[in-house]
Amino acid sequence: MITDPLFYLCAIPAVLLYGIAKGGFGGNIAILSVPLMAMVVVPQQAAAILLPILCAMDLVALRTFRGRWDKTNLRIILPAALVGIALGALTFRYLNDAHIKLLIGAIALLFTLNMALRRGNPEPRPASLWRGRLWGMVSGFTSFGIHAGGPPINVYMLPQRLEKTLLMGTIAVFFTVVNWVKVPAYVYLGQFSAENLLTSLVLLPLAPIGVKLGFWMLQRSNEQLIYRLCYLFLFFTGGKLFIEGVMGLVSA
Template sequence: MITDPLFYVAAVPAVLITAISKGGFGGGLGMLGVPMMALVIAPQQAAAILLPILCLMDAVGLWKFRARGDLHSLTTLLPAAAVGIALGALTFQYFSADHIRILVGTIAIVFSVNYWLKPADTAPKPRSRVRGSFWGALAGFTSFSVHAGGPPLSAYLLPLKLPRWDFAATSIIFFAAINAIKVVPYALIGQFTWDNLSTSAALAILAPIGVLIGTALHNRINDMWFYRVSYAMLFMMGLKLLYDAFF
């Protein structure tokens, strides 16, 4: 188990922010988990430590948001995400973490700026199998290496303008499924070492606490502010990822 106090200075807030985000804001700021932990350890190790904790967060989130979610979006996104995960596993050795950060960061910034510049009364976009499959595959691919599937998923879901509870539930179900799928390739490439798993266990108590805090905050925010906060988080994620990639 990692015993360096500096690691936990970064890891504790990273896990809490991720859990709060997953519990109430569709996983928006959850993408900061790996970059924050990667300040003190390798990004690959940070991703391996975080994955079991993410699965625990997903379990709590599924219980809190049970029987909700947009079925049409999920049946479009999840098969495509599985393909994206497979591509991520097969090309893992060819892409650096910085390549993934540049791709995801650019997507996040473009879509958040588009939201703030477009008219406030823009009608919701209709559901689309084509768009959903594209963004679902990209979310699976980017999620595999650095758990950065949030912006591609948001790029599809946010323009639908779902009720905030349905948006959060759909996001939780989506990430619960793809995180469970990722366990297999992570195990096959040797990411689940004893040190990584024991460190995950030490941080696991923060997962349900953060998700429940996120759920409580979610219930106190109306739809307008929910989307404003979600897009603001999307923009901040994009800046953070591009900064990490280039500097």
């Protein structure tokens, strides 16, 4: 088990941020968790420590949203995400995080800038088979290595302008399946050392606290604010990933 106090100084807020996102409040803030923990451990170890905690959070989120999800969207995006996870597992040992961060960052930035520059209030988009399959696969792929599946799936989900709990409940189901499917692959790749699992166990009690806090904040915020926060966090998340990707390629 990790005993360095500095690690927990970073890990505790990282886990709580993920929980708040799982509870539905500003979902893209979760992208800050791995980089925050990566200040004291390598990113791969941070991702491995977080995954069991995310799986526990997902179960809490499922119970919290209790059937408030869009089955049509889930039938579109989940099969595609499984393909993306398989691709992520197959390429894990050869994966360059800088390229993935650059790609996700560029997508998120272009998407949010496009939405911001549109005049008026655009009509909600319906669920789309081809868009959902595309972004579902990208989300599964980017989620596998660095838990960065949020921005791609939000590019697909946000323009539909679903009711806020329906949106967050759908995303909660999506990532429950994605994260639990990742577990066997992480075991096969040797990501779950005894040190990582014991550290996850120590941080696990924070999982329900973060999710419940996020859901509490969601219920006390209006729908327009939630969507604005989602777009805002998506923009800053995209900028952060884009810069990290560029710096990673420059230093390579």
